Amino acid sequence: MGTILSTLADGVAQTIGITLAAFAVAAVLGLPLAVLRRSGHWLVRLPAVVVVEVLRAVPPIVWLFLIYFSLGSTDNLQLTTFQAAVIGLGLIYAAHLSEAYRAGLDAVPAGQWEATRALALPRTQAYVRVILPQALIVVIPPMATFAIALLKDSAIASVIGATDITFQAVQLTQQDLNGLGNFTVAGLLYIALGIPFAVVARGADRVLSRRLVGA
Amino acid sequence: MTPESKPLLTLDGVCVAYRHQEVVHDVSLDVAAGEVVALIGPSGAGKSSLLRAINFLEPPSKGRILLEGVEVGGSRRTLDALRRDVGMVFQSFNLFPHLTALQNVMLAPEHTLGLPREQARERAMRQLTHVGLAERADAKPGKCSGGQQQRIAIARALAMEPKVMLFDEPTSALDPELGAEVLATMRTLAGEGMTMVVVTHEMHFAEDVADRVVFMADGHVVEENSAGKLMRDPQHPRTQRFLNAVRGR
Numbered sequence: 215m216g217t218i219l220s221t222l223a224d225g226v227a228q229t230i231g232i233t234l235a236a237f238a239v240a241a242v243l244g245l246p247l248a249v250l251r252r253s254g255h256w257l258v259r260l261p262a263v264v265v266v267e268v269l270r271a272v273p274p275i276v277w278l279f280l281i282y283f284s285l286g287s288t289d290n291l292q293l294t295t296f297q298a299a300v301i302g303l304g305l306i307y308a309a310h311l312s313e314a315y316r317a318g319l320d321a322v323p324a325g326q327w328e329a330t331r332a333l334a335l336p337r338t339q340a341y342v343r344v345i346l347p348q349a350l351i352v353v354i355p356p357m358a359t360f361a362i363a364l365l366k367d368s369a370i371a372s373v374i375g376a377t378d379i380t381f382q383a384v385q386l387t388q389q390d391l392n393g394l395g396n397f398t399v400a401g402l403l404y405i406a407l408g409i410p411f412a413v414v415a416r417g418a419d420r421v422l423s424r425r426l427v428g429a
Numbered sequence: 430m431t432p433e434s435k436p437l438l439t440l441d442g443v444c445v446a447y448r449h450q451e452v453v454h455d456v457s458l459d460v461a462a463g464e465v466v467a468l469i470g471p472s473g474a475g476k477s478s479l480l481r482a483i484n485f486l487e488p489p490s491k492g493r494i495l496l497e498g499v500e501v502g503g504s505r506r507t508l509d510a511l512r513r514d515v516g517m518v519f520q521s522f523n524l525f526p527h528l529t530a531l532q533n534v535m536l537a538p539e540h541t542l543g544l545p546r547e548q549a550r551e552r553a554m555r556q557l558t559h560v561g562l563a564e565r566a567d568a569k570p571g572k573c574s575g576g577q578q579q580r581i582a583i584a585r586a587l588a589m590e591p592k593v594m595l596f597d598e599p600t601s602a603l604d605p606e607l608g609a610e611v612l613a614t615m616r617t618l619a620g621e622g623m624t625m626v627v628v629t630h631e632m633h634f635a636e637d638v639a640d641r642v643v644f645m646a647d648g649h650v651v652e653e654n655s656a657g658k659l660m661r662d663p664q665h666p667r668t669q670r671f672l673n674a675v676r677g678r
């Protein structure tokens with residue numbers, strides 16, 4: 215158990231790195247996707263809808279192969295396995311998060327928008343000062359769910375050779391043939407890594423809802 | 430209003446439609462500077478729709494809105510200019526729940542008008558004081574009574590230093606007692622010469638505070654007159670029936 219753990223521990227940093235970096239990409243790119251999808255104009259809406267649907271329709275593993283073995287291996291663009299995984303998972307989860315953002319934006323009552331329009335607040339200010347802070351509260355629980363899903367999906371980065379927990383477990387099993395032990399420990403590591411996300415989400419949720427109603 | 434004085438606000442043949450269903454038909458109305466106009470009528474008459482057409486929350490399907498003789502609409506710029514000059518108070522307050530009273534009131538001066546933050550804060554404090562809520566400046570709306578919330582909303586609209594204030598049933602979400610403090614604030618405003626268009630079910634307010642009362646039914650202006658005349662001596666049978674019904678309660 216000790217040796218398994220110490221070998222797999224080598225993959226922990228990679229797993230956390232891919233998860234956090236991909237989540238950051240997703241959190242940033244998901245927002246414009248959500249805003250565009252709520253546009254009143256179909257010409258603005260359509261490209262965002264297509265992007266989101268295509269990103270979600272193709273299996274993540276196919277995206278990673280596509281990015282790493284084709285786009286990422288051209289002469290002028292050489293991606294590391296880490297970069298390819300972050301880009302691929304980041305884009306896929308941007309699509310997922312955009313749906314969560316959209317639900318959050320929809321949850322803000324129409325009266326809030328009307329008040330910003332009646333005050334002639336510029337659209338960006340209306341979003342930043344009024345709408346997003348209220349939407350955020352609704353979005354945090356699903357965001358945490360997606361973060362944990364992303365942590366688990368990061369395991370597929372091992373198939374393009376990213377040296378994460380799963381990759382280490384596969385390597386080790388090829389040497390010692392102890393699949394049961396190695397992958398049990400790997401599973402436990404994923405569970406353990408997921409706990410902070412849940413805790414952070416719960417805490418943020420509490421703080422934000424207090425800020426919303428409290429004096 | 431003297432014949433040569435230009436009206437502050439003009440509605441000229443305004444229609445409002447939802448999808449293709451027209452609910453306000455061809456309403457024309459002049460509002461002079463300093464005038465208080467009460468808009469009364471049965472539920473579904475189109476009072477809110479007409480009021481919301483004035484600042485284009487519901488853009489008129491036909492007709493024109495003019496502020497100080499300048500037509501609004503078309504460009505985003507004239508629309509923003511209009512909204513800066515026309516304050517609106519909603520039935521359900523629509524305060525920003527995550528911001529304090531003071532932050533609610535200073536938001537538009539700072540971010541719409543572009544005032545420096547300190548100046549916006551001063552202006553907001555002045556308006557909160559004006560509605561008697563200086564001591565609630567740091568409270569979130571959720572911690573304030575309904576009457577206080579509506580007065581904060583009034584202060585928020587006033588902080589833009591508008592030329593006209595629109596009110597859509599500002600007291601109907603409130604207990605009579607809390608409604609009374611909001612009506613008192615509005616009375617003060619009217620006394621200070623603020624131009625106001627008020628949709629209301631408060632017949633006393635219409636009678637005592639308004640200069641003019643407009644009675645609407647089924648999307649039409651049925652009758653309008655000075656408050657005294659319309660409330661005491663309505664000419665149209667539809668108006669008579671409405672007033673009898675609301676007073677009978």
Ligand SMILES: Nc1ncnc2c1ncn2[C@@H]1O[C@H](COP(=O)(O)OP(=O)(O)OP(=O)(O)O)[C@@H](O)[C@H]1O
Nearest residue numbers: 447448452470471472473474475476477478479598
């Ligand atoms: N957003 C909307 N979409 C479709 N129809 C609407 C909408 N808002 C109002 N209507 C309809 O337009 C008509 C006029 O409604 P409006 O709210 O303007 O009346 P009102 O005089 O303000 O009534 P109340 O006293 O109940 O507030 C009603 O028949 C109503 O059902």
Ligand SMILES: [Mg+2]
Nearest residue numbers: 476477478598
């Ligand atoms: Mg109404």
